[in-house]
Amino acid sequence: MSNSSLLFMLIISVISGIYFFLGGGGSYPSHVMLVGDSGVGKTCLLVRFKDGAFLAGSFISTVGIDFRNKVLNIDGVKVKLQIWDTAGQERFRSVTHAYYRDAHALLLLYDVTNKSSFDNIQAWLTEIHEYAQQDVVLMLLGNKADATHDRVVKREDGERLAKEFGVPFMETSARSGLNVELAFTAVAKELKHRSMKDPSEKFKLHEYVNKEMKGTGCCRS
Numbered sequence: 253m254s255n256s257s258l259l260f261m262l263i264i265s266v267i268s269g270i271y272f273f274l275g276g277g278g279s280y281p282s283h284v285m286l287v288g289d290s291g292v293g294k295t296c297l298l299v300r301f302k303d304g305a306f307l308a309g310s311f312i313s314t315v316g317i318d319f320r321n322k323v324l325n326i327d328g329v330k331v332k333l334q335i336w337d338t339a340g341q342e343r344f345r346s347v348t349h350a351y352y353r354d355a356h357a358l359l360l361l362y363d364v365t366n367k368s369s370f371d372n373i374q375a376w377l378t379e380i381h382e383y384a385q386q387d388v389v390l391m392l393l394g395n396k397a398d399a400t401h402d403r404v405v406k407r408e409d410g411e412r413l414a415k416e417f418g419v420p421f422m423e424t425s426a427r428s429g430l431n432v433e434l435a436f437t438a439v440a441k442e443l444k445h446r447s448m449k450d451p452s453e454k455f456k457l458h459e460y461v462n463k464e465m466k467g468t469g470c471c472r473s
């Protein structure tokens with residue numbers, strides 16, 4: 253990728269950020285970044301969350317980075333999420349690195365039908381520790397949970413890995429919509445809580461996720 257393309261994308265990101273910050277009337281603009289191997293379903297997850305639809309058909313890899321905005325109403329307060337859909341392909345990694353520092357939350361995805369995308373989570377976490385803010389909100393998502401026949405990564409393995417690294421975990425499906433709203437809402441709740449100067453009530457992301465997952469009959473705490 254040329255320097256001019258990278259510069260162009262950075263300018264678009266800044267303009268988009270200013271526009272989003274000024275518009276919409278919410279109080280908590282927050283950057284949520286989707287990361288993970290190419291093909292794990294980052295774009296589809298975002299489209300499902302933003303438009304309530306599934307992008308079926310041929311797979312077109314993201315080039316560099318893409319942006320979508322969505323305002324959520326969290327307990328009567330507007331939380332403006334600016335969601336950055338990054339390219340999973342190795343050749344765009346320098347673009348992704350440039351955005352980590354400004355991300356408030358990271359959704360790290362693997363594909364339950366692709367073992368190498370799961371094995372690469374460790375490498376993604378190393379990269380996150382190197383480039384992202386220390387206190388970034390982080391959640392691990394095992395996507396494509398609908399694909400029961402092609403599944404090669406058990407839910408328990410995802411749970412074990414998440415526990416090892418101390419991050420909340422859930423399985424999602426951009427195809428069926430499973431837990432998509434929940435994943436973004438959980439992150440928005442955490443970001444809203446953090447932005448309050450004097451939070452009267454403690455919000456614990458782990459506990460919230462575990463409680464919500466129990467309600468679906470999925471996943472042990």
Ligand SMILES: Nc1nc2c(ncn2[C@@H]2O[C@H](COP(=O)(O)OP(=O)(O)OP(=O)(O)O)[C@@H](O)[C@H]2O)c(=O)[nH]1
Nearest residue numbers: 290291292293294295296313314340396425426427
């Ligand atoms: N069965 C199933 N297929 C999915 C799901 N999410 C995405 N896919 C399919 O997986 C392929 C890749 O999806 P994308 O969302 O483009 O993947 P990506 O992570 O954005 O890929 P890059 O842009 O290359 O990083 C597409 O063919 C999707 O239709 C899902 O939840 N279930």
